[in-house]
Amino acid sequence: MRQREKIRSIILNRDAYERAMEELHKLQAPGVYSGLGKALGWNEQPVPPYLTEEIMKEIRQCREEIELDRRVMFSGGFLLLVLLTLIILTSIDALNTLSPVVRNQAITGFFWMVTSLVGSGWVLFLSLLRYQQKDHSRDSADHPLAQIIRYLRLKR
Amino acid sequence: MTETQLIKRAQNGDEDAFRELVETHQSKVYHLLLGMLRSPEVAGDLTQETFIKAWKSLSRFRLDSTFWTWLYRIAYRSALDYIKLKKLDLTYLAEEELNLQAEEKAEPLAAVLAKDRTQELFSALQELSFNNRVAIVLYYFQGLSYKEIAAVTKRRLGSIRTDLHRGKTKLRQILCRRWGLPDETEGEDQIDHSEPGCL
Structure with a gap:
C-alpha cells in the first residue's frame, strides 16, 4: 500500500512524474522488468505454454507445404516441357507439308508468339522481384501474393 | 552459441x-x-x-x-x-476483454496487488489512441530509443516525439481522474473523447 501511495504522490506532482517517466525509460529494456515498471503495473505476464510448440508445428507444416509446392512445380514444369516438345515436333511435321511461303509465314508467327510470351513472363517476373525488394525494405514478411490479396481486402 | x-x-x-x-x-x-x-x-x-x-x-x-x-x-x-x-475501435474495447484479473483461487496479497496495478495500467493505456499507446509502450515500458521506435514503426521522429508527449500527458490525466487526484494540467492538453482510438 505504501508503494501505491508513493506512485500516487509521483503522479500528483508533474515534475516528479516527468522525472519518474525518464527514470523508467532508462531502467526498462525488452525483457527487463524494473521495480519502477512493476510498481506502475508493467509486470511480466505468463506466456502461453503451448506457444513454442504451436509455432514449431506450424513451421513444420509450412516446410511440408513448400516441399509439396516444389514437387508440384517441378512435375508441372516437366509436363509442360514434354507437351511443348510434342507441340513443336508436331508443328515441324505439319510445317513440312506446307508450301514454302505459308511455311515462312507460320514460322514468323510462331516466333513472335513465343517472343511475346517470354517477354510478358519476363516483365511479370521483374515486377514481382521489384515488389519483393520494396517489400523487404518495409520488413514485411508476407509473400507478395498474400500482400496483394491483403491490400485488396483492406481497400474493400 | x-x-x-x-x-x-x-x-x-x-x-x-x-x-x-x-x-x-x-x-x-x-x-x-x-x-x-x-x-x-x-x-x-x-x-x-x-x-x-x-x-x-x-x-x-x-x-x-x-x-x-x-x-x-x-x-x-x-x-x-x-x-x-x-x-x-481499440480505445473502447470491453473491459472483460482484459483477461488480467486476479484468478479465483486464493493468492498472496502482493500478487493480487500486482495484478490490480497491471489491470489499472492496461485499462489506462486502453484510453490512449493506438499511436500514443505504441509510443508509450515502446519508449517507457520497453526502453527503446527514438531511433529504435522509428525503425520499428517506420514513422518520423517528430511524430514519435509528439505521440510520446501527448501519450504521457494523457496517461497522467487518466490516472489522476481514475484515482480522484487533482490535475494541475487540466485544460492544457485535455483528452479528446471525440476521436476514440484513432490510428
Missing part, C-alpha cells in the same frame, strides 16, 4: 536453432503485443503469426539490425493489420 550463429543456422533450415530463437524472444514479442492490443489471446495468436512470418522470410534478414528489432517490426505490422482487418 551466439545469436548470429543461431540465425545463420536457422537460415540454413535448422529448426532447433530457430526454436532457440523463439524461446529467447517470444516473451518480448508477446509483451509488446500485449501492451499494444491488451488481449492475451490476440497477443498469443499474433506472437505465433510473427514467428511464422519471421521463419518464412528469414533468408531475407541481412543481419543489418538486431533480431528483436526485426521481430518487433513484424509484430507491429501484424498488430496494425489485425486492427485494420477487424476494424477495431
